[in-house]
Amino acid sequence: MTETGPGRSIALWGTLTAVLSTAAIVGAFLVAPEDADQGIIQRIFYFHVAIAITSMVAFAVAFVAGVLYLRKRERRFDEIGVVSIGLGVLFSALTVLTGSIWAKASWGIWWQWSDPRLVTYAIVVLLYVSYFMLRSSVDGERQARYSAIFSVVAFASVPLSFYAVRVAQSFIHPVVFTQSGANMPNTMLVWFVVSQVAMLCLFITLLKLELLQRRVDQALGELKLRLEASRPV
Amino acid sequence: MTAASRQFRALLLKDLRLELRTRQTAIAMVLFAVVAMMAFQFGFGFRVDDTTPLAGGILWATLALTAVLGVGRSFVPEREQRVLDGLLLAPVSRNLLLVARAASVFVYLVVVEVITVPLVTVFFVQDPAATDFALIAVVCVAANFGISILGSLLAAMAVFSRARELLLPVLFLPALLPVIIASAGATHAVLGVSNDMPEYQGYVLFLLVYAVIFALVAYATYDHVFDD
Structure with missing residues (x-):
């Protein structure tokens, strides 16, 4: 058991x-x-911002796992990396989706190129989706190694993308968290x-569930191999 | 001259000599850049009276696409003629291989920019000033550092993958978007009638920060690309 x-x-x-x-x-x-200015649509904030921060946590976990993999070469770090990035992409896509809904309700349009955070998340989704392309075109130990390197590269370009988009555009996104604290x-x-x-x-929960599923899959594969090897010809 | 600088010189000259003999990469990059610019013009240039505000964007979208092509192409002899196997067996630091590759990509980019920047100003800018060229040259140099370092790291990984020609643009372009934003912004700030120098300087500084960050990332990870 x-x-x-x-x-x-x-x-x-x-x-x-x-x-x-x-x-x-x-x-x-x-x-x-209820928000005096925006009304009921402001309530999406509780989920939109929480999802966005969680996606960044997922990418940070993948970055740390990538660094640890490159140092220690233990398979579990590669597994944590790939699962974290998968979840991070899911949460980023949800951030873009909820942000787009909020934009439609607040500004009357589904997409606003001058909103740096929304555009940054679109770039981040593109960046991390390509991680899976890299993974699917390399095999074996090299797959884990290259994935770890790319998780470091991608994490380094997240703040750069955000900064570049932010300085290039006028700032219309509601700023809730400032250096002097939360503005609410x-x-x-x-x-x-x-x-x-x-x-x-x-x-x-999802990270642990996916990691467990991967381990069970692997154990099942090994068991099948052993069964086939022990089968009389 | 130290051993490292001799090795760097030999590696860079190897790439440049190969290019001078075959003339494949730089000429293909220049032709591609010109065709890409024309594609932009046919795509949306006809719909505006003055294309000056679009010139920075057209220049840097073109250069980014050209850089992806050039970086990928620069690894072809390494793969096809097994040059990389020889280089990896030689007693040369892996990071020096990265620096030499980035330097040769930098040279290819300069060749393309020497032709592309005047063409963009002729095709898309009304009343270009002579000082604009000097200011854009600084943007080119600052952007080339980041492009060549990150491109060399990602191309070294892509060369060992199955979908290499397809994989490199998919990996490289999203990471290159900050460079496109900042370079186009800096070019836009100084092209045409008004010069917004504080904005220009901010973007150039950003490009240098981008290059330094990816130089550190490449320094920390490039060894691991060739671990096997």
Whole structure:
């Protein structure tokens, strides 16, 4: 019964994610005060920003895993890297989607090229999708090595893309988090934090689930090979 | 002259001599750049009266696409004639291989820019000033550092992959977008009637920061490309 440990840990994280997500949905839609300026559409902020930050956390995890793989050459770091980037791309795509919905409601258009964050996320999605092209065209140990190198390159270009887009365009995106703190009332901030923690828990749950699935797949493959080898001719 | 500088000189001369004999990469890059510029003109140039505001964008989108082509092409002899195997067996630091490759890509880019920049100003800019060329030359040099360093790192990985010709643009272009944004911005700031020097300087500084960051990334990771 060696799989009880990871299974239980995933169940715990899953339960935590479900509870926090429910709390975040209830809090964001029913408890948090309505924005005087934007009305109900501002409530997308609780999810849009939380998803965006989670995607960056996923890419940061992949970057650290990439560096660790290059130093230690352990397969588990490659697995953490590929799963994190997969989840990061998913969260980035959701960021672009929710941002686009917010843009339509606030500015009347689905896409705004002068919004640096939305454009940066579109670049980031392109950048990290190409990671999977690289992976699919290289095999074996080289696949893990090149993936690790590219996760470092891609992570370095995220802030550069953001800065380049930001200075090139007039800044119309609502700035919620400034250097002097969060630009919103505490009742809003509480529900944002709940939503953010829920998203991070969701990321951890999905990461653990995917890693477990990969290990089970690998074990199953090895078992099949052993069975075929032991079969009488 | 130290051993490293002798090795660097030999590697760079090897690339340049090969190019002078075959004349494949630089000429193909120049022709491609001219055709790409014309494609931009036919795509949207006819729809505006003054193309000056578009000139920076046309120049740098063209140069970025040309750079992808040139960087990929520069690795072809290495692959087809197994030059890389010989280089990897030689007692030369891997990072020196990267620096030499980046230097030869830098030279190819300069050759393309010497022809492309005047053509863009003739085709797309109304009343270009002589000082514009000097200012754009600085942008070219600053952008070339980042393009050649990152391109050499990514092309070294792409050369060992199955979909190499297709993979390099897919990997390289998204990472090159900040360079396109900043170079086009800097060119736009100084082309035409008004010169916005603070904006120009900011973009050039950004290009140098980009080059330094990717030089550090390449320095830290290039060894691992050839680990096998």
